[in-house]
Amino acid sequence: MTTNVGSIETVDVDQGFAFSQSLQITPAWYQDGDVIKCEVTNTEIPNSNPVITSINLDLLFAPISVPEINGYTSGTPVREGDFLNISCQVTGGKPLVSNIKLVCDGADSTSIQIKEQDTVISYTWFRVLRILHDKVCGCSAVHVTNKYKLASVVTLFVNYAPSVTLRTEFRRQTRSVRLICEARGRPAVFHFSRFTHSWRGRRIRELTGELEPPHKYVLTIQPYRYSDSGSYQCAVSNDIIGLNTVTQQLGSISVNMEGDLLPAVNEHLIPIVAGVAGALILLMVVVVAFVVYNLRKTRIAKEEDTYMHLNNTERPANSDGGECEHSYETINNITVQENRGEGDGQAVEDMNSHNQSPNPYQNIQIPVSVLQIRIMTANLATFINRCRQHVKYIH
The missing domain is CATH 2.60.40.10 (Immunoglobulins)
Structure with missing residues (x-):
């Protein structure tokens, strides 16, 4: 304790003199509860009794001990998957510390705090993972005086x-x-x-x-x-x-190893070979499409010519049935062309065979294309309608 005793001061009052003295001290934590006495004796009065007054020191002070971590010591191996229970306690101080912080970096922990006499204890537990290796668990506390700056740490050592x-x-x-x-x-x-x-x-x-x-x-x-x-x-x-x-x-x-299927290839040539192959395939597609387009165009043109020929055929009109017979002969004289596809030209077949059979429709040939079928159907319908009109006219 540091003391500072002031000088005695005398003050003249109506009933005599008053004396006073001051004392300044800086107490230590262990002086909490000590008694300070003040004793005054009048030496001018023989056998006078002294006058005594006293006070007790009531101090506020922070703990003097560092936080104590229990349950684990730095460097002690702990296996991944195990649960670690550690605690931290702070003893002393007036009043006791209000809060203890026990934190392990990266750990998903659960904590509780209790007080036992002059000690505050914080318990925490968590599951150990490999990511906690070399991580630190630190303990600190808060005191009302804001003068408690001590802390403790341990370093985890995890086997996994x-x-x-x-x-x-x-x-x-x-x-x-x-x-x-x-x-x-x-x-x-x-x-x-x-x-x-x-x-x-x-x-x-x-x-x-x-x-x-x-x-x-x-x-x-x-x-x-x-x-x-x-x-x-x-x-x-x-x-x-x-x-x-x-x-x-x-x-x-x-x-997937392809040693038996593919020879060793320079990896730098793979993009070039792939590009050339793609270009050849594209060229083949274009050529095939062009050939197919021209074949279809030629075939359609021939079918359109046949259709125009049939529509432009002159049919003589007479009232005695000649028109019907002429129309019938025109249909049977249609020339149908078939594409043999063998490069030997086109075969031409004459469909005029009504004189060789009692059935005039027996030797009519079916066209090879849908357009030719439609042409034959239209002309046959025209022929039938005209014959019906002729018969009606006769009746």
Whole structure:
């Protein structure tokens, strides 16, 4: 305690003199509750009793001890998947600290706080994950004096099962492929099993690879063949049980190798070859479309000429049935042309065969195109209508 005793002051009053003295102190936390006394004695009066007054010190002070973390010590391995329960307590202070903050970076934690006599305790618990490795749990507290600046920290050390990746590296020039099985975990002491080759769920064989630093197991196939296609799997362990409750962790990949089907090709030529092939295909499509278009155009023109010929045919009119007979003969004399498609020209068939058969419609030939069928149907209908009119006229 630091004290500062002032000088004695004397004041003249009506009934005598008054004496006073001041005392300034800077108390420490441990002086809380101490008694300060003031004693006055009049030495001018023999055998006089002294006059005594006192006060008790009632201090506000922050705790002097650092927060204490229990339940975990920095560097102690903890397995991924386990639940960690830690606490932090702060003792002392007047009054006690109002709030304790116990926070672990990245942890999804739950906390409660209680008071026990002169101590405040905060409990927190959470599930340990690999992302919490090397993360810090810190504890601090808040006091009414705003003078409590002490804190404590611990660093988490997490062991976890390996995560496995399996990838391929193709080298077309040498017709080789590397299957690389890589592991990451803690502790970084890994046990690799042989590669397993399967095809459509059926296990075919096991293959031995080679260890490469830092934590790789590599299988090289040279030259690769189509029969090497399928699913490949590698298993890795570091004696830590994973979140999947097993020790061996797996990595797998599906590989399609075409060593027996395709020769080694310079990868830089692939875009050029693809472009040339596309251009040739486009040219063939254009040529075929042009040929088909011209064939159809020629055929339609011939069919239109036939139709115009039929419409322009003169039919002599007479009242004694000559028009009907002439129309009938015109229909039977229609020349139908068929495209044989063999380059030997067009065969012409004469349909005028009504004199050789008692049935005038027996030898009529069916046209080869829809347009010709429509022409024949129209002219036949015209012929029938005219014959009906002729018969009606006679009657």
